[in-house]
Amino acid sequence: MKGKSRYVLLGLLAEQPLSGYEMKKIIGIRFRFFWDESFGQIYPEIKKLFEQGMITLSEEMSQVRKKKVYQITPLGMRSLKEWLKTAPEKETLRLEILLRVYFSKYGEVSYLQNHLASFKEQHQNDLNQLQLFKQELLSIPDPDQNHRDILQVIEFGIKANQAYLDWCEQTQHYLTNKIVKQ
C-alpha cells in the first residue's frame, strides 16, 4: 500500500506535462474503473515529487489561469522505470455488495434488490463508457504508440464489467424466485 499515487502521477507526466488538476481529471475519467486519487493526496504528493527533483515546473504554464504545469525529470523517469520492474502487490478490492448478499438473510429482500439494481446500473454505465472509449481510441492517431497497451486496460474493464452484469442478472432472478417461494 505504499506510495503508489506517486507512480500514477509520474506515469501521466511521462507522456505529457500536466497540472495537478488535469491529472486528477485524467485519473477520474480514464482510470475511474480501476483507480482513484483525491486532491488531498495529489497536491501533497506533487509537492514531495517536486522537492525530490522528480518533476519540475514546465514553461507551458498558463498565465491566464493560475495553473502550475509540471513535467517529469530524468530522475523521475528513472524512478518510474524502477517501479515498473517491481512486483505489484495483491490488489485491494472491497465489494460491499457481496457483503450485503452474504448477510442478506438478516435483511429484507426488497432492499437488496434496490442495491443490486443500482450496482447494475453503475456497471452498465462503466461498460458503456469503456466501449465508447475503446471506439474513440481506435479512431484517433497513435503518435506515442501506446494505444494498444491502453486498449488492453480497457479490455480488462469490459470483460470484468460484463461478468458483473451477468452476475447481476443471475442474482436478480434468484431473488425473484426467493420471493415467489415465500
Add this chain to the structure above:
Amino acid sequence: MKGKSRYVLLGLLAEQPLSGYEMKKIIGIRFRFFWDESFGQIYPEIKKLFEQGMITLSEEMSQVRKKKVYQITPLGMRSLKEWLKTAPEKETLRLEILLRVYFSKYGEVSYLQNHLASFKEQHQNDLNQLQLFKQELLSIPDPDQNHRDILQVIEFGIKANQAYLDWCEQTQHYLTNKIVKQ
C-alpha cells in the same frame, strides 16, 4: 469508507458466537476474494462494539485457550439490519496490474510478463478455491438456509476470476506478439 468493518463482524456473529481470531480466519478464507480485515482493525472494533452493547461475551468461552468468544445482542442485530437497508458505497478497487499495463511503454516487456504470470497464478488459485468451496457448500446440510445466498457470492467470484484469467491469456498473447514485432 466509514465503519464497514463493524458490520462484517456483526454479520458473522449473527450466525454464531465467535472470537476475534476466529472472525479473522473466516474473513481470510471465505471473504478473501472481496474483503479483508487485519487484527489491527478487528480487535479495536470488537472493543467498541462491546462498549456500545452490540456484542457480549458468550458462555462458550474456552478456559483452555485464553479465548474470548462474543455473541451478538438484540441491539447489535438491530444495527446490522439497519445497515443492510442503507445503500452500499461505490466499491473501492485498485488494480495495480492495470497501472503497469497502462504505463508499460516505459518499462520492459519481460517484467510485465512476469507480473502478469503471477497475477494469473493468483487468480487461478482463487478460482480453484472458489470452485472447491462451491462443491463443499452444495454437499453439506444447510440448517440456516443461507447457502444459496453464499453461493451467489461465490458465483460472483467465479465469474470475475474467469474474466480475469480470460484477460490474462489475451494480454499474454498480445505481449508475445509485441516482442516478435520488435
Add this chain to the structure above:
DNA sequence: GGGACCATGTAAATAGTTACATGATTAA
C-alpha cells in the same frame, strides 16, 4: 526443544477522505 499455529492486544506509521478556504473564468 522448536516450529506452527492459537490468541489478544497496542502503538506507530501511513494512506486516504472530506471539509474547508480561496479565488478566477466561462457561459448561460
Add this chain to the structure above:
DNA sequence: TTAATCATGTAACTATTTACATGGTCCC
C-alpha cells in the same frame, strides 16, 4: 448574476497496515 468548472492547497479526521509484545498449546 449566478452556476459550473477551473485551480491550488491545507487541516482534520478516519481508515488501515505493520510492527511489536506477550504468552499458550499442539505435535513432531
